[in-house]
Amino acid sequence: MPKPGPIPKYAANQTDLGGYLAPPRDRKIIQRAMKLEGNPGRTGQGYHIQEWQAFVNANFASLSDPSVTGPDDKRNLEMEKLRLQNEKLKFELQVKQKDYTANADVEQWVGQMVMEAKRTLLSIPAKLAPVVIGQTEVEAEKRMREEIVLALESLAARPLGKP
Secondary structure: OOOOOOOOOEEOOHHHHHHHOOOOOOHHHHHHHHOOOOOOOOEOOEEEHHHHHHHHHHHOOOOOOOOOOOHHHHHHHHHHHHHHHHHHHHHHHHHHOOOOOOHHHHHHHHHHHHHHHHHHHHHHHHHHHHHHOOOOHHHHHHHHHHHHHHHHHHHHHOOOOOO
16 A cells, blocks of 8 residues: 555556555556556556556546546436346347247258258159150240249248248
8 A cells, every 4th residue: 555645656566556546446457457458557667657547547437436427427327227227128028028039949940941942842853753754845844843833832831930
């Protein structure tokens, strides 16, 4: 803890630096601040207290100290908290009303639809081969188109999420 009296320009270590900051800060805050981009760092003389004061105030505002945050800041924080709670409640309501579908369920349904489409469409050549043999190219193409259209209609007629 720093000695009472005038505040020096530099602090020798992180503990002293935290004691000189207003409001006093824990060494852990200083260590967390050291990991942030743009921190003042340590010079050869120590930690520059004024630079650190500005950096810590900008990145670690004290919510409990009214000298750092005014009544407008507290009101804004309360409003933000209420807004987030409201969003959470809306989301929970959507889940309960089944307006929300889990991503895993959607992925499963899409996978099932793709597999069903693949199975249906790949069965067409085996089903049509005996039918189109001996037909003209135009008749064979027409028959294949009809079969493809029927297969696609049967796939589209199924409700989502139902096999």
